[in-house]
Amino acid sequence: MxxxxxxxxxxxxxxxxxxxxxxxxxxxxxxxxxxxxxxxxxxxxxxxxxxxxxxxxxxxxxxxxxxxxxxxxxxxxxxxxxxxxxxxxxxxxxxxxxxxxxxxxxxxxxxxxxxxxxxxxxxxxxxxxxxxxxxxxxxxxxxxxxxxxxxxxxxxxxxxxxxxxxxxxxxxxxxxxxxxxxxxxxxxxxxxxxxxxxxxxxxxxxxxxxxxxxxxxxxxxxxxxxxxxxxxxxxxxxxxxxxxxLAPFNPESGTFQVQHSSSHPISLKGAGTRAVWTRRALERTGYLVRSQEPVSIKIGSDTSWIVYHKNQPVSSAQSIESLLHQLSQLYSSLSHP
Structure with missing residues (x-):
């Protein structure tokens, strides 16, 4: 041949x-x-x-x-x-x-x-x-x-x-x-x-x-x-x-990542699969994930997410849907004290 x-x-x-x-x-x-x-x-x-x-x-x-x-x-x-x-x-x-x-x-x-x-x-x-x-x-x-x-x-x-x-x-x-x-x-x-x-x-x-x-x-x-x-x-x-x-290529993941408009800064602490999908949910719904912010989320060792404001725990959630709901309420209260 x-x-x-x-x-x-x-x-x-x-x-x-x-x-x-x-x-x-x-x-x-x-x-x-x-x-x-x-x-x-x-x-x-x-x-x-x-x-x-x-x-x-x-x-x-x-x-x-x-x-x-x-x-x-x-x-x-x-x-x-x-x-x-x-x-x-x-x-x-x-x-x-x-x-x-x-x-x-x-x-x-x-x-x-x-x-x-x-x-x-x-x-x-x-x-x-x-x-x-x-x-x-x-x-x-x-x-x-x-x-x-x-x-x-x-x-x-x-x-x-x-x-x-x-x-x-x-x-x-x-x-x-x-x-x-x-x-x-x-x-x-x-x-x-x-x-x-x-x-x-x-x-x-x-x-x-x-x-x-x-x-x-x-x-x-x-x-x-x-x-x-x-x-x-x-x-x-x-x-x-x-x-x-709107969709830059990420060479580390080999994927095109859709860019979402962000309005609320937030930090995320944790690693592993739950952290990856938590970050995706936050970015999809308009949060800007950065390293140090007054509002933060910690991935719990069990199946929970703990929300902090100025290093003080304010709530916990057992699902991402619940977490997003609590964050919405928290930012609403911070905007209208």
Whole structure:
């Protein structure tokens, strides 16, 4: 197998509007190794879908050369391309009155003869794909009866049945709850490591991408930053590209933290999980947590929270809801003695 399964040489991406090229990525030079799970992230409009469509041959680059397995993409016919790349794109249309099993089986069409006859191997691939994507119970249902999340998993099963060395997925976890999101991503990781695949998926869930990806492609300023997740964070590149004033990126936690308006200063003493969630509750409800303030909270050794004013205990609470209620009353009394 070539050292690079995908390569970009001086590639510029975008679209033509009128007589003008609308440039999204300029002069991209990038090589993709095998056995990589790559998360593609970036702001809306950065060109994520355009990049994926270009890799799959659905859209031509404005300039430059894209190669799959050292072969120029524009020299590959549809059948050859279907042996190399399987695709799950947003907005794909399906025949709603097909059964789920029939839609998954469509993934095997590049491998069947011109009569479309299924071999034992083809059927085994379809069954395995349905099992891996956890859609086996849905196989006898028509597509129109499926929820958006179920349909998304079926489209992934179809791509799995195609059994290609490269998989391209545009926001594969859209419409899925957190359990199914993690199941799909873990499945992709397993395929990369055990089936020698290269998988590229776009996502808006950057926090999840940081935890599971081998590499991250960050699209910003008409270029792509290609790095392992940790270096992308430590270099400050991710924060620079994706942080906003309302939700800056916290490199220590690997999360985007929503900024709340604060009106009442308060201090918090304690550590551990209860302290973390107490602080989050305080900041969410408008308190400014600082080190030394007249009003303070101490995390009790049991399950209590003790409220102090000028180092004197004034109340205790057995839940965060109760604590917030008592603080509201305390600040009200301090404002209107």
């Amino acid at each position: 070539p050292s690079s399964v995908i390569s970009f040489n001086q590639v510029s991406l975008g679209y033509v509007k009128g007589r003008t090229d609308q440039l999204l990525v300029r002069d991209l030079n990038l090589s993709v190794a095998n056995r990589q799970l790559i998360a593609l992230v970036g702001a809306n409009g950065a060109g994520k879908s355009t990049l994926l469509r270009t890799i799959t041959g659905l859209q031509k680059p404005l300039s430059g050369t894209v190669k799959l397995f050292d072969k120029p993409l524009d020299t590959l016919n549809a059948k050859t391309l279907a042996h190399y790349v399987s695709v799950v794109l947003t907005g794909q249309t399906e025949i709603s009155y097909l059964k789920t099993a029939e839609l998954v089986a469509m993934g095997r069409f590049p491998h069947t003869g011109w009569l479309g006859r299924f071999s034992v191997t083809d059927r085994q691939k379809v069954e395995a794909a349905a099992h891996q994507a956890k859609v086996t119970p849905l196989l006898e249902k028509p597509i129109y009866q499926l929820s958006d999340g179920e349909r998304q998993k079926v489209m992934i099963a179809r791509a799995l049945a195609q059994d290609t060395p490269i998989m391209i997925l545009d926001e594969p976890t859209t419409h899925l709850d957190i359990t199914n999101q993690v199941n799909i991503i873990q499945l992709l990781r397993t395929l990369v490591k055990t089936k020698n695949k290269c998988i590229i998926f776009s996502t808006h869930n950057i926090e999840l991408a940081l935890q599971v990806s081998d590499r991250i492609w960050l699209m910003h300023q008409q270029t792509i930053s290609d790095s392992v997740p940790e270096d992308l964070v430590l270099s400050g590149t991710l924060a620079e590209a994706m942080s906003t004033e």
